[in-house]
Amino acid sequence: MKHEIFLAKTFAKFEPLLQNELLQLGARNVQAMSRSVQFEGDLSLLYKINYCSRFASRVLWQVKYFNFNSNDDFYKEINAFSAEKYLSRSGTFAVSCTASETIFKTPLFAALLTKDAICDRFRDIYEQRPDVDKENPEVQFHVHIHKNNAILYLDSSGDSLHKRGYKVSNHPASINEITAAAMVALSGWNGKCDFIDPMCGGATILIEAAMQALNIPAGYYRDKFGFFNWLNFDRFTWKNMINEHAIQDDIPIDLYGYDINPRFLGMAKANVEKARLEDFILLNKRDMRTVKPKRTPSMLIFNPPYGERLEMEDNNIFYKEIGDALKQNFPQCKAFLISSDINALKNIGLKTCFKQNMFNGPLECKYYGYDLLSGKFAPTYQSQHGDHKINSKKKC
Ligand SMILES: C[S@@+](CC[C@H](N)C(=O)[O-])C[C@H]1O[C@@H](n2cnc3c(N)ncnc32)[C@H](O)[C@@H]1O
Structure with a gap:
């Protein structure tokens, strides 16, 4: 499979933990940045990191990098991106944007231009365009702009990965x-x-x-990830990966x-x-x-x-x-x-x-x-309570 560039987001101070975790999961060229870690790998690694990472809050896939000097340039670059490989013409999507030191007055404007460029491409090809759904989009794009450089990402996680899927009851002061x-x-x-x-x-x-x-992988109890909705989602690779996890x-x-x-x-x-x-x-x-x-x-x-x-x-x-x-x-x-x-x-x-x-x-x-010791902290001993089973009757 082709090598791609990804960006895993995390919270301040957890970058070293995440960097180390990504290396152990098989990521290459791992570089810690501020509240994120960039790494390389193929799409099966992207699935694995969404499923296994305990310290990433979401994982973005860099699908396009470009320079631009005007609104028009920006629009054309996004319009040339083959969004139809991931998003169906009858699907829903949303665009978020972060921008600094750029020609755009607000990130919202760049996000709207991105949305228009994607919709116009679908209209030109299919005479039909996907809808925008800000609350629950099937495909989430993110654009990061600094000066005249832009990166278009696909958000592979959907809901933040801290939502593990086991919280049915929310304590008022619960920790993330x-x-x-x-x-x-x-x-x-x-x-x-x-x-x-x-x-x-x-x-x-x-x-x-x-x-x-x-x-138990961090994503074990979740029933969905953003990449499940992509048209290129490889269910076979996903199933193999989760079945291999012991x-x-x-x-x-x-x-x-x-x-x-x-x-x-x-x-x-x-x-x-x-x-x-x-x-x-x-x-x-x-x-x-x-x-x-x-x-x-x-x-x-x-x-x-x-x-x-x-x-x-x-x-x-x-x-x-x-x-x-x-x-x-x-x-x-x-x-x-x-x-x-x-x-x-x-x-x-x-x-x-x-x-x-x-x-x-x-x-x-x-x-x-x-x-608190007076003595050694040597943590190894046998169970007092005999056999435990995570999946005693219920299938995990
Ligand atoms: C900040 S909350 C813990 C949240 C928890 N980590 C979670 O993620 O849901 C602190 C808890 O301490 C409990 N607590 C307060 N005083 C206590 C005490 N003297 N003994 C035991 N628990 C106490 C509170 O009832 C509260 O549930």
Whole structure:
């Protein structure tokens, strides 16, 4: 297959994680940029990255690169692109645009010109044109313009890849799935010791951790990707790729989720069931300050309330109590937590072994790790609970 150029988008600070992941998935000429990583490969790699990437939010395929000096030039270049190879004359499409230092006053104008150029081409060839659907287009184009250079992309993902397909219930302060996956990866957890989210809300972190431990692809629960709608979609290559992906159906560890709020635990339960991970993720109502690990070492990863989306009485006192609980109840464990309340974080009162800035949606956060051990962190042991099966009765 021909080698193509792709651009995978991600969130600020996750570029190195994404770069490394793309290399492992077989991408070539991988170059990290700001909130994106460019790489090369064929269309089967594009399918694979949409299906497997935990850190990409979408993947764009560069279908045309050109220079232009006027509106007319721009129109002609887009009009010459064979959009009919991907989009049906009776289909729907949308165009988004980013532009800087260009002749166009607004990106919207460039997007409209792109739309006209595509529609006129269809009218000339078929006397029929596809419709624009901004909400739910079958084919999404993106134009990126800088000065007099333009790149036309096809968006292969459709909905953002953080929409994994397992969230049936949305916690009001739920963490983004890509951020949760990055938190697990950055902690160095290797799936060989128990995992605890003591303030689990809708269970995003637990589900992302279980998916990593079981080698479940990030896109496993999704029922569609943007490229499914392209006229050149190769269903055979897609099916082969997903069938080759081996999922582990048993692991000798448990994942525990606790929350003080029964309503939120209900949401966690619904999401865990949708992901068919109830044999692995054990949920209970509990105050974090009373939780103890069933086995040590264990890994704790959580996002306590920041007071932004959930009301808090006093973050400073609460974070001090979290720090005390970690110190007293979790010897020989590691704990990682994310928060946007930098002052409250100081009240944890433990020495950090890991620090990284990151975002949770628009919120600028700190992600801190604490080594609570007195002794070695050597995470390997056998399951207490016997056999687990991800797909016990239900087919995944
Ligand atoms: C920011 S939310 C976690 C969101 C979660 N990571 C998700 O993606 O859905 C914080 C959670 O901590 C819970 N919580 C607050 N105080 C708690 C406590 N003392 N013990 C256990 N859970 C607590 C809240 O009920 C809330 O669900």
